[in-house]
Amino acid sequence: MKNIFKNKKISAIISVVPKEEYRFDDEYPLFKLTEDKAKRFKKMMSLDRHRIAPPEVCSSDLCLYGLQRLLNEGTLKKEEIGALVFVSQTPDYFMPPTSNVIHGKLGLGHDVVCLDINQGCTGFLLGLMQAFLLLEISALPKVVLLNGDTCSKQMDKCNRVSYPLTGDAGSVTVIERCEAENPIYMDLKNDGSRHKAIMVPAGAYRMPSTPETLKLREVDEGVLQNLEHIHMDGAAIFNFTMGDVPPQIDDTLAFSGDTKNSIEYFLLHQPNPFILKQMADKMKIPQEKLPNNIVSLFGNCSSVTIPLNITFNCGEHLQRESRRICFSAFGVGLAWISMVMNVGPLKVCKIVDYEPV
């Protein structure tokens, strides 16, 4: 599905990461890897460190903290918030929606729209689409997009395949109208026939939680997993990413009238540096225009990887000036979305540590 949104812009982004940072060099004995294998893994995936939230900290806590920082620092006023869109795969509860919980904690008015969306990898771009649609059909002043994921809670901490690549984070993005046309070009695709490639099989209603679903099983030599953990078909995901995403990016650039040269940054979802390098090579995009460092420094934090990529790699630029950016996100669903737009200058574009008072 292609669409063009007009007279809308992102005005601020803040990413929030837990202050607890763990290094692969300290953690690898947990994964029962020999030193040789650990070195090979570290080199291939450029593993260095990641941020993991303590057990009592939820996705919503990270988002609420970011939102409070924006309010306290005067970037946003409470009465300007027309909608809270919370995108996550790790909500506080099955019910009520986490956006309502955040609404209550902030003491917002009754006319605010609260909306939860269950998405992971494409969650930032899907959330942006939802924010643009809300602004298009209503008189809401500003939409606040909250992306939060604490995927480290969905896996065994000794799982060498997933855990060293995973991180927890939250982000807050403010979306509003603007006088300039500022066209935003989007292409969105879904293929539910491949939904089993990334899934948490049990714990909801198709396969409710039982002692059986919580039983750890050895899925690979030394890798333990239960049915309430994230399951990934690595080869299927690799083939999907290399096969379906580059053509969509090309297609979106053609749609927006851009070339690989006219785009200043390709800010992609960050599953791991290996696949991002492979994609950059395949699309003939210089590595410096397509950052791949988020997993090495923070971990793959699902829908928050793009906000982290923006704030970490382009934060200073985007606070001062505008950049033409191609975003692309791909994963769980399977779903893949690409967007081309001008971003900046932003009122705020930064990363902060989660340090509640």
Place this chain on the structure above:
Amino acid sequence: MDKIKFYEQLAKILDIEEVKPEDTLKDFEAWDSLAILSVLAMADSTYGVAIKAEEIRSVVTAAELANLVEAKKK
């Protein structure tokens, strides 16, 4: 397809001197999920083919792997 080049690439992935066609993949110490991912990447970037996980798991020798990639290329 240049099979000699393919075996050289495979040897590099497995971090050894040489791979012979008759070698059994599972016998290599480095034949693990990372090696399989590297083979998928090599098949995509060098030969432009996508291999499924079950296809990789079904081959036994290096020659069978080379034949799989070659068959897909056609």
